[in-house]
Amino acid sequence: MKMDNLNYSQIKTLLAVYKHKQGNLAALELGVTNCTITRTLNSLRNIFMDSLFIRKSNGLIPTQKTEELIPHAQLLIEQYRLIENQHSVFSPSQSGGHFIIRAYDEFIYAVHKVIETYISPEAPNIRFDVRGLSHDCTQDLVAGSVDFIVVYEGFDDTRLNYEIFSETGDIYILANKEHPIHHETLSLENLSKYSLLEIDNYSDLSCPLLVNLCRDSGLQMDVHGYTDSVATAMRLLSVSDSITLSCNHFTREFVDMMPSVRSRRLPDEIIKSIKEIRSEQRTVGNYILYGNTNNSPVFNWVKSKLVYGLEKEWRTASEK
Structure with a gap:
């Protein structure tokens, strides 16, 4: 092995290719060209006298030698970055x-x-x-x-x-602009009369917040459906009597551009109850x-x- 030729840039390249399994993605991460990645891998192969990666249909597969090198490379990177953080000027x-x-x-x-x-x-x-x-x-x-x-x-x-x-802070109900909920008292009893459309991305909740809150009060709220798309949710709300819950001001900004959907702030006591359910571990x-x-x-x-x-x-x- 020609360890005297090994440098920081080469170690970063080795780890980036190992992480992404593709040279072009490693190049994007490091802000270099694909040709630079290829040249660096060739230098590393000469240093360690191993092919390091085998090209297959699912990407660059690390060899046994690479698997053995990665833990050591990660430790070296940590030390390099410690020096970089403490002694380099960031621009x-x-x-x-x-x-x-x-x-x-x-x-x-x-x-x-x-x-x-x-x-x-x-x-x-x-x-x-x-x-x-x-x-x-x-x-x-x-x-x-x-x-x-x-x-x-x-x-x-x-x-x-x-x-x-x-x-x-504030939590809102979103619904069709003609929906009766915009004119009714915002109580759990009135909210439970309408089905809930849940804007659900990756959720750790086994039950939507509003449905759970209604159940705690002895009320039943049906779930109309789930979607991870705000745009889809707005289309569904505009053509149904479902409602949805939102605590996101970016969502409300989007709603303001939708003439068929309106938002209405929930009363303080319901907002407090919702926050209590979600504040057990952190803010x-x-x-x-x-x-x-x-x-x-x-x-x-x-x-x-x-x-x-x-x-x-x-x-x-x-x-x-």
């Missing part, structure tokens, strides 16, 4: 990288806006992959294949870190989740910008 404009963000549908537009407004002007070389969250991505966060997840308060895993960017609000695999300066900078930007966008939406 957003000179930094690159590729970050994968998964978010509930209600947050996707806000995340894109934060990237365009608060991140890209200062760091034009950083790239993002922002998509909807429709399943439990906990393992992806822990493994580092997803960088950030933007969710409500419904999560519970000690391996995750989190930052809250807004606490839940009821909206969070950015992330794992422990990346503590680089650019990662921490992006995280701080996401928290700051989403908090600011939330305040702006709540004032409308």
Whole structure:
């Protein structure tokens, strides 16, 4: 082995290819070209005298030698990043990288806006992959294949870190603009007369909040259906007598653009009851989740910008 030739950039490339199983995705993460990845892998193969990865239909499959190297490479990266964090000067404009963000549908537009407004002007070389969250991505966060997840308060895993960017304040009922609920007293008894359309992404609740609250009061509320799409929910509400519950100001912003759907704030006592159900473990609000695999300066900078930007966008939406 020619260990004298091994450097920080090569170790990062090895880990990125191992994580993504594809050279092009590793290139996106590291902010380099595909050719750079290929050249670096060739250098690593010469250093370790092993093919390291075997190309198959499902991607680049690590060899036994690579599996043996990965734990050591991860330890080295931790030490390199410790030196980088403590002794290097971070410059957003000179930094690159590729970050994968998964978010509930209600947050996707806000995340894109934060990237365009608060991140890209200062760091034009950083790239993002922002998509909807429709399943439990906990393992992806822990493994580092997803960088950030933007969710409500419904999560519970000690391996995750989190930052809250807004606490839940007002909670609303959404319904067809001609719906009688807009003119009735907003009591649980009146709400239970209508079926609930649940905007359900990845939920840890076995029963929708409003249905559960009605049951606790001896009332029965039927569930019309579930959807993980806010746009679909608005279409369904506009042509039915169902109602839905929302504590998200970004959703309410979207509703304001829909002439067929209106929102109405719930009374304080019902809001209090809903918050009590959801506040057993932590503050009821909206969070950015992330794992422990990346503590680089650019990662921490992006995280701080996401928290700051989403908090600011939330305040702006709540004032409308």
